[in-house]
Amino acid sequence: MNFTVKDILQMEVTLALGCTEPVAVALGTAAAASILPEKQFDSIEVLVDPNIYKNGMAVTIPNSGGLAGINTAAALGACGCDPLLGLELFESLNEESVQQARDLLKAKAVTVKVREERGLYIAARIVSGNSMAECTIVDLHNNIVSLKLDGNEVTDSPLIATLPENAGKNKLAELEEWLRQLSLNDLYDLVDELDEEDLAFLQEGVEHNLRLAEYGLKHGSGLGIGKGIDRLLKQKLLVNDMATSARRLTSAAADARMSGAKLPAMSSAGSGNHGLTAILPIWAIKDFIDTDEETVLKAIGLSHIITGYVKAHTGRLSAVCGCSVAAGAGATAGIAYLVGGDANHIAGAIKNILEDLAGVICDGAKAGCAIKLNTAAGAAVQAALFSLQGINVKDTDGIIGTSPESTIRNMGTLSHEGMSAADKTILQIMIDKEKNRA
Template identity: 40%
Template sequence: MTTAEYENHLQILREELVCALGCTEPIAVALAASLAAAALGELPQRLEVRCSGNIIKNVKSVTVPNSGGLRGIEAAATLGAVGGRPDAALEVLQSVRPEHIGKVVSLLGQEGFCNVELAEDVPNLYVRVVAHASGHDGVACIEERHTNVCELTRDGVATTVAGISACPSPASAAADAGSAADRSAISLASVWEFARELDLADVDELISRQIELNQTISNEGLTGRWGANIGSTLLASRPNDISCKARASAAAGSDARMSGCPLPVMICCGSGNQGITCSQPVLEYAHELWAGHEELVRAVVLSDLTAVHVKYFIGELSAFCGAVSASCGAGAGICYLRGGSFAQYEATIVNTLANVGGIVCDGAKPSCAAKICAAVDAAILGCDMALADDNFLAGDGLVGKNAEETIRSMGYVGRVGMHPTDVEILNIMIGKTDVSGS
């Protein structure tokens, strides 16, 4: 691996592993609103919010953190405008205080304060907020990635807020918007080589932080009452089974996060649920196998980068559940800890995709935890199969002649084939399609 290739893998990790408070879609809305309000320079008298269908889908049913239990785009945008810190990126709502929540409730009670519209013919991840007051407008637009600010103006003139200025991104949905790394340049072979040969000092602090944050919210999900309590319910059924513990640990983090737990997580692939899924099952297996710290770090690096590689071909948001991509990573890390070879690592990914590829995403909500359970279970089975050399073969559905071809096939299905499904899911969720049969 050349120095440039090594640095590219490191840069991908630095860009992907970002601390976030709450589900990243409502947080992106809150961040855009906070930036728009800051550009305006005063408390908005009115907000206009335009979002892609995938943003609407992923904000509709999830609790906004530090909101007192509020849900929805109007709540996220108003809270961001009133109490958000625009320079805090995906932790924009960490600064919210009780008086901010009271103000938000009051504003939401005013008819017409926050108007939300569906934006069409835009990237899958798109939020544009216009904040109005005193005859002036502040505008902020985020697209492609959750922190990629492509427009930031006051009265139509480009401006800077807390050191942040707009960085217009390419129109291509596959572009690494706002990124210095080239995700198209990595492969399963390069990820395997990087994870095995990296200098631990280059990633130790970052990966240790991922493990620490995600373990904390997982423990909260297991001990508290959050969402549908998938993690704690699962663990109670078989508390000493490692497969069960791995699934429960990941699900519990999602239980808490989807229901507004105000604990930060380390995201991966733009998602806290995916960041948790990449780290927690691997951590449980490391404990079970008495793996040392260095082996754990290498396994989590393998998990994170594998998930990034699989997700790259699907896109940031789609109808393809991101837990599947993350579970491929978790299966990869578990395979590494169990002594698997490169061929068995590849087979683990193929076996996982052949099983649960195509789980639909119908928005961020408590049932995400159950989908994580199913996906991680498939990854563990995929690893068991690979280590026994019992694998799905080319021609079995979308399984290609090798792992890379299988990843691309599944990516095409998620990005292109499932696009009409994505539209219909949104139409049902917003009441545009009547499925009552009457």
């Protein structure tokens, strides 16, 4: 089956309020709660895959008064979230629902378990009196594949009917299979398919992610890296060049998002932080070169395409930091395009950044992600500029292949096979830390 650039944007680029893993857990419990006749809950049980658990442990949940955790997301989803809002459902929280969730957590009515199998998976079960509701989400953060009430399948729920047309498992699998078969030149040519509607959508993504960056710069949220860079610039300890500008904007947005700012991010390939990395470094450098807005938006379109292409090889969630290797590759491709590079320069830029950042691990979503986005943004600029100067890593180096396509396939092998034990180790370290704090 052949897809278009519109299909990529529709399936891979969407708004999300808060980190997408706790959002997805809340969506599961909110959907289950929506079909219960009573809204007083005796117990909430959630079973998640290891990476959903890892990415939901420490990140602050928007609109929650600073709360965090998978169990918290589950309670909040059931108590006060409208599942029809999809990945923006935390918008519907209020003080009453947050307090109800706190009460459930205090009563230890919420349990979270981790299943052994990898692959995005959330199963929520809520007991209310004599009734029990269940919801299952697989493959995509908003892909509800089953709703049950007292063991009976609910088939007329709008939550299933209103999912994006192409959001099901088969469509996503088909898209990723199609992407994996394309060459870099094929991906490059997709940019020419972007029409005015696509460019307007890409501009919307810029505006959303810029609001997060502006919030982070103003408030010094999270680790305050973006605002810290501003101070270093004023002290003349940093120079405002392309790389610094990209790092400043991208890390400030991550500061805001990871601290629970009530602002949605335009995500890419299932991750809000991927969206920040895929968009903001490109937007940040536009003022340093002679270009026009349409070219900038096309560069961002290319960034989303490459990000989705890499994620089709590495998987939606893994032990490898996708902001570094997937969105970082997208960003450097977009930057190379924006500064006048051709397909060969883009290929070199991608190989450069993968040689640089292939070993960056994902140890969950948290405030510290802003440091990694800071690194990825700066490396994306550097990798692109190096490539335009003829500086490209050789295919004799490590995991680098003879082409960007083979390099990305190698990255996928590393992610799926080489890092599986590392992923388990990372998760166990995080679980042990949580137990020690309890």
